[in-house]
Amino acid sequence: MAWSLYFTVLPWLLLDLTGSNSAPGWATTAVYLPFLLLAVPAGTLVDRMDRRRLLIAANALRAMLAAVAPLLYMAGVLTGWHVLLSAFFLSAMNLVSYLVRSSLLPQIVGKRDILTANSANFGVLGLAMIAGAAVVGPVVRTLGLANASAVVAASLMVAAALAARLELPPQAAQGADSSPLAWVDLLRGVSYVLREPVVRVLFLLDALYFVLGDGMFVAGLPLFVKDVLGGGPQVYGYLRTAGNAGMLLGALWLGRYGRRFDKQRLVVLAWMGYGLSLLGFPLSRSIGPALAASFFSLLIGHAIPACEGALLQEKVPQEVLGRVFGVWNMIAPGSGSFSGLISGALASRAPATTLIGFAAGVSCFNVLLGLAGGLWHGEGASAVAGNGSRQAGGG
Numbered sequence: 001m002a003w004s005l006y007f008t009v010l011p012w013l014l015l016d017l018t019g020s021n022s023a024p025g026w027a028t029t030a031v032y033l034p035f036l037l038l039a040v041p042a043g044t045l046v047d048r049m050d051r052r053r054l055l056i057a058a059n060a061l062r063a064m065l066a067a068v069a070p071l072l073y074m075a076g077v078l079t080g081w082h083v084l085l086s087a088f089f090l091s092a093m094n095l096v097s098y099l100v101r102s103s104l105l106p107q108i109v110g111k112r113d114i115l116t117a118n119s120a121n122f123g124v125l126g127l128a129m130i131a132g133a134a135v136v137g138p139v140v141r142t143l144g145l146a147n148a149s150a151v152v153a154a155s156l157m158v159a160a161a162l163a164a165r166l167e168l169p170p171q172a173a174q175g176a177d178s179s180p181l182a183w184v185d186l187l188r189g190v191s192y193v194l195r196e197p198v199v200r201v202l203f204l205l206d207a208l209y210f211v212l213g214d215g216m217f218v219a220g221l222p223l224f225v226k227d228v229l230g231g232g233p234q235v236y237g238y239l240r241t242a243g244n245a246g247m248l249l250g251a252l253w254l255g256r257y258g259r260r261f262d263k264q265r266l267v268v269l270a271w272m273g274y275g276l277s278l279l280g281f282p283l284s285r286s287i288g289p290a291l292a293a294s295f296f297s298l299l300i301g302h303a304i305p306a307c308e309g310a311l312l313q314e315k316v317p318q319e320v321l322g323r324v325f326g327v328w329n330m331i332a333p334g335s336g337s338f339s340g341l342i343s344g345a346l347a348s349r350a351p352a353t354t355l356i357g358f359a360a361g362v363s364c365f366n367v368l369l370g371l372a373g374g375l376w377h378g379e380g381a382s383a384v385a386g387n388g389s390r391q392a393g394g395g
Contacts, residue, residue: 005151006149011024014083022347024344025343029341032333034092035332035336036334038092039329042092043322046096062094066150067149068086073146106321119254192327207332213363214333218340219344220347221239239290243294244298250302267370268376270301271367274297275360282354
């Protein structure tokens with residue numbers, strides 16, 4: 001809930017402080033840049049350190065960073081740069097928390113149930129994000145934009161307290177890699193991805209979308225709400241709530257029926273459905289169609305990271321799993337920092353519908369790349385991936 005509330009308020013706070021249409025693009029860059037710069041070393045830490053302690057520390061630091069904006073606002077010195085810097089470091093701690101949870105999941109549930117577990121994780125995330133987006137209006141009306149992150153800080157302190165009570169099997173809590181640390185360890189995840197054909201294709205699709213498309217959508221959506229729908233943070237919260245409701249329902253479906261389908265084919269189909277759903281925004285001129293577009297985009301699109309994450313957790317050896325997830329996050333959403341810069345530069349020149357339409361086109365183009373990369377071959381490609389994983393594990 002906390003992250004959803006923060007991410008919903010962030011672009012509007014920057015718009016309010018700077019008055020610039022480029023502000024949502026800057027916010028996107030601040031949130032994504034830690035994934036680009038820090039995901040690989042963070043993945044190495046996750047493979048080597050006590051994961052439970054790392055999770056507690058990340059949540060506690062997130063709470064402290066979320067309190068920066070309201071404290072500076074009360075002191076009368078809050079600027080856009082303060083907000084961007086706190087967003088950068090808060091996102092870095094969010095990255096560490098995500099990597100820990102992704103590395104723990106296959107050891108807790110077993111690889112047979114990994115897709116169901118990922119779907120359940122997205123379902124819980126959907127509920128939390130619905131709650132976060134739904135309270136944007138009341139929180140902003142009561143506390144104001146700058147003080148809204150005080151609620152985020154309080155929520156994250158509760159999360160840190162709950163993590164402190166978390167009990168894990170010893171083999172899951174401790175790092176999987178105990179070999180002496182060397183600089184080459186930072187590159188083990190990268191070398192694994194380059195050797196593994198299926199993972200390489202998946203990461204290529206993510207890189208293309210996040211470099212060219214995702215920042216266009218993330219930065220374009222607040223401008224779409226302001227310029228096309230004539231709304232503000234509350235309407236933006238409604239759209240995010242609709243999208244998160246779609247993610248929740250999609251996660252329930254995938255968790256119940258996902259085992260019946262090949263995950264690689266589901267990824268290809270999800271890229272197509274997500275792209276077509278995004279096209280609903282440029283065609284919308286009122287809140288109803290925009291809510292439908294938001295709902296269906298995440299109803300379908302959430303299957304991309306859910307299936308990709310399950311494929312990684314099934315096939316990647318535990319001793320490099322954190323690093324491979326680090327590479328994944330460096331690409332998606334890390335490379336979205338470039339897209340945020342591009343969209344920020346274009347925001348004052350191109351309408352929001354053009355930005356979102358471009359993101360939709362990139363998503364649809366990924367379908368062609370996925371087919372060309374062999375993802376539709378399904379089990380045959382999976383067998384190749386399995387062989388590559390065993391070789392990497394043995395090496």
